Amino acid sequence: MNWKMYDELAGYCNTHRVTLVAVSKTRSATEILRVYESGQKIFGENKVQEMMSKQPLLPNDIQWHLIGHLQTNKVKAVVPFVYMIQSVDSLRLLTEINSQSQKINRTIPVLLQVHIAREETKFGLSYEETEELMRSKAASEMKNVLIHGLMGMATLTEDQNLIRTEFRSLKNFFDRCNRDGSELQVLSMGMSSDYKIAVEEGSTMVRIGSVIFGERAG
Numbered sequence: 001m002n003w004k005m006y007d008e009l010a011g012y013c014n015t016h017r018v019t020l021v022a023v024s025k026t027r028s029a030t031e032i033l034r035v036y037e038s039g040q041k042i043f044g045e046n047k048v049q050e051m052m053s054k055q056p057l058l059p060n061d062i063q064w065h066l067i068g069h070l071q072t073n074k075v076k077a078v079v080p081f082v083y084m085i086q087s088v089d090s091l092r093l094l095t096e097i098n099s100q101s102q103k104i105n106r107t108i109p110v111l112l113q114v115h116i117a118r119e120e121t122k123f124g125l126s127y128e129e130t131e132e133l134m135r136s137k138a139a140s141e142m143k144n145v146l147i148h149g150l151m152g153m154a155t156l157t158e159d160q161n162l163i164r165t166e167f168r169s170l171k172n173f174f175d176r177c178n179r180d181g182s183e184l185q186v187l188s189m190g191m192s193s194d195y196k197i198a199v200e201e202g203s204t205m206v207r208i209g210s211v212i213f214g215e216r217a218g
């Protein structure tokens with residue numbers, strides 16, 4: 001845990017009115033508690049099992065964000081305590097979150113994960129798919145999920161211009177959705193290596209692990 005880096009980062013996010021999600025994947029409950037005690041209440045995990053095993057060990061007012069791929073068969077387990085799901089990438093998944101949330105009388109804010117990077121990955125919607133999902137009758141009839149915004153990850157590269165271009169294109173898409181009648185509030189983009197570029201390009205939420213906790217082993 002790097003206190004000086006955390007303080008600087010928290011100050012930076014505060015100044016720029018950006019929400020800081022501390023990404024705690026691979027970190028122990030003890031490590032997370034130390035960061036919590038310095039005032040950080042929002043944590044992000046990318047694996048359901050890992051989030052579920054830490055959650056009962058930690059204070060109740062932590063806002064847990066799921067930032068990694070979610071399988072439909074795990075939705076039921078996370079909806080009772082998850083604060084936000086940032087990684088929605090199909091109508092099928094959104095439908096399941098809605099139906100499980102309805103059963104326990106919750107409305108869960110979600111972000112649609114948009115694939116903006118050059119890298120090939122199975123995860124994330126294209127811009128066309130995102131638009132189609134948001135406009136679908138099925139999604140518009142869901143009462144127990146709130147499509148609160150978009151999440152995207154830039155290509156892992158040294159090429160700052162490419163990263164900037166990808167973030168800028170997601171921000172343009174975000175603005176266009178809102179001009180076309182969506183009410184998106186959150187634009188989640190930026191990690192340890194690229195959060196300043198993301199904020200310059202209009203991010204409202206950054207997801208940061210290594211800067212706070214140090215490099216991850218493995």
Ligand SMILES: *Cc1c(COP(=O)(O)O)cnc(C)c1O
Nearest residue numbers: 023046067191192207208209210
């Ligand atoms: C791990 C992870 C992060 C944070 O990565 P750092 O480089 O440690 O800041 C952000 N977003 C997602 C989706 C992640 O899986």
